[in-house]
Amino acid sequence: MKKIIFILLCLLVGTTVTQAVNIQPRTALGFDPNLGDESQEYGKADQVLLVPLIQPGSLRLSPEDWVKGIHYYTTVRLGFPDIPFHYVVFPNGEVYQTSKVGDEASVKVEGVGEDTILVVYLADSHSVDFDEQAKSEIEELLLDIANRNHIKAENIQIGNLLFAIDLQQKTSRIEKRDIVSGWNESFKIFKKSVEANYNPQKKDYKLEVATVKVPEAAVKPGQTVIIELTVKNTGEYSIYGNDDSSLLISKTDGRLSKFFLNGAWASQSQVELLQESDVIRPGEQQTFQVKFNVPLYFGKQTESFVLKNSLGETMQGAEFDISLTVDKLNETVVEILSTETGYLNVRSGDSGSAEVISRVSPGERYIMKRSGQYGYVQIDLGEGEFGWVSQNHVRKIN
Secondary structure, three states: OEEEOOOEOOOOOOOOOOOOOOEEOHHHHOOOOOOOOOOOOEOOOOEEEEEEEEOOOOOOOOHHHHHHHHHHHHHHHOOOOOOOOOEEEOOOOOEEEOOOOHHHEOOOEEOOEOOEEEEEEEEOOOOOOOOHHHHHHHHHHHHHHHHHHOOOHHHEEOOEEEEEEEOOOOEEEEEEEOOOOOHHHHHHHHHHHHHHHOOOOOOOOOEEEEEEEOOOOOEOOOOEEEEEEEEEEOOOOOEEOOOOOOEEEEEOOOOOOOOOOOOOOOOOOEEEOOOOOOEEOOOOEEEEEEEEEOOOOOEEEEEEEEEEEOOOOEEEEEEEEEEEEEOOOOOOEEEEOOOOOOOEEEEOOOOOOOOEEEEEOOOOEEEEEEEOOOOEEEEEEEOOEEEEEEHHHEEEOO
8 A cells, every 4th residue: 555645724814704615627727628527426515624734845946837737646546537526626726527427526534534625725834824915715616505405514524634545446536634723723713613604595496297107008906016117407506316305206186096015116196206315406307106005096097297206396497297087896895994093904804803904094095906805895905915805995996
């Protein structure tokens, strides 16, 4: 194991924020577009680490040349898909976004977190504090990052960094090291300022339903069909399966769905669209396969749905209909009637003393298999399971 160490000190000094930070684009730095690759992973940032990078006394590089050198070294020599710093700040206060994909570029810093936003201040070789021209810009940048990403002051840290290379595995990693200088005192002052000015921005997620594909031929009751739903993220924020932006397919009227599939849906009116690891980035289009149950209702059956996030907020423009043509059955179908408890017990045998094996809800329909001797009827629960319910709480449909 060969370790190449950059000592990176970080400090935040706070004053009252009066204006938004001016962030210049990556293109202004003149990075070589042929360096790095497309393997950059994405993540929802939950930590911030701000670090001044102390230029060795033997170097006399301008900030522009120095950051281009870092870009070359981290991509070509260390093998990162892109420079692992999200932002750089020059001593004169100029702020640049250095990551191709912005805050969502996933950077793992051991000792901090899996998705850490790294901000680097390019400090002179003899610097022991931020340049006065840069202090207010750094403060504004950190507060801007915190508010845009909902990162509290307690999740903003300082520390040295260490780059370690495993020559055998041909991999690199970043580790956080403790600060050993006097920068900590100034950092405490800034952290209080971030906490006082913290005002996370509400993210306006936008999504549209591009296509909905359903079986064209008639389907049989009790079948499970696959609905293909293609959606496009038309907003400026990524949609993740593991946070408040996660998507649910929900009945527009909020009532129980005839297409509810037990074990596959989150409730009788909603089904989760995203898995925990899913992400739909801005401008990206993805197709999902969703399981729907064919109900015991015959002819053309249509229900209206809309996409919502996990906070219950409706995505405007994300409404769609599901229509299935359902064949008739020769078998008897029963519908569960209302009960005082809001559900009906399903028992293992045709008597009230038999074991309760499941519950069914009013309005649900099932194929009736046979009648018992003690006022119970046997119903098909699906997937090879059968149970008995009181005949006083069902009505025959056909």
